[in-house]
Amino acid sequence: MKQRSLGLCILALVTLAITSAAHADTFNFSFSGPFFSGSGTFTATERGASDIYDITGVTGTVKSWAGSSQIISLEGLGDNKLTYPGIVPGFLFPTNYFDAKGVSFGLADGDDVNLNDVGGVEKATMGAPKGLTIPEFETIDISKSSTVPEPSSLALFGTGIFGIAGALRLKLRFG
Structure with a gap:
């Protein structure tokens, strides 16, 4: 009886160790600028204990002069990295959460958005299928959601x- 109980306890500890390694974090994000803005949620997995997360999913809405559109897909899989709690590059610059490649996602209306850090400043680019690209400097806020x-x-x-x-x-x- 004692051996069976000990075996069950060991099995439970091994299972707990395996399931906790696959924990995905969620982050609420919002961005705003003169031409377009948006908000939503990133789902990401941390790389070890490095404060660098691989973004695996995104949901939300983007609003522009043409109306609003739902975020439907994450683009550039493997390139979408998030640094949280972010890097503060200097007194005059906002906190940077992305590298120059940023995070890209597609919208239901066919446009795509890229949030990135270029030259120490957060920037967003909205590209339309017709080849029109609108870059702008953004105010980007990211907060970690409570864990579930x-x-x-x-x-x-x-x-x-x-x-x-x-x-x-x-x-x-x-x-």
């Missing part, structure tokens, strides 16, 4: 509670 437990972590916690309840039941039953 993964379903697998909750399931592991629940099975642990059932295991403890079962062990207590057996202990009380057989003394």
Whole structure:
């Protein structure tokens, strides 16, 4: 009985270690400028403990002079990096969250947007399918969302509670 309980505890610890490594963080973002603005949520996974995140998903809305459009896809997979809590390049410049490649995403109306850091200043570029590109300097804000437990972590916690309840039941039953 003791060996079985020890085996279950080891299995639970190994499962917890594996599921916590796959934790995805979410970040709320917003940007605004004279020609277009937007807001939404990034889903990202941290590279070790480096404060650099690989962005794996994006949702939100972008508003321009032509109306508003939903963000439907992340473009340039593998190039979309986020530095959080960001780099402060100097007193006069805002916090930088991206490198020169930035993060690119597609809109439902066919346009695409790229948020990036060029020359120490955050910048956004909106490109239309007709070849028109509108660059502008932006105010970009990013905040980390509160963490929500993964379903697998909750399931592991629940099975642990059932295991403890079962062990207590057996202990009380057989003394």
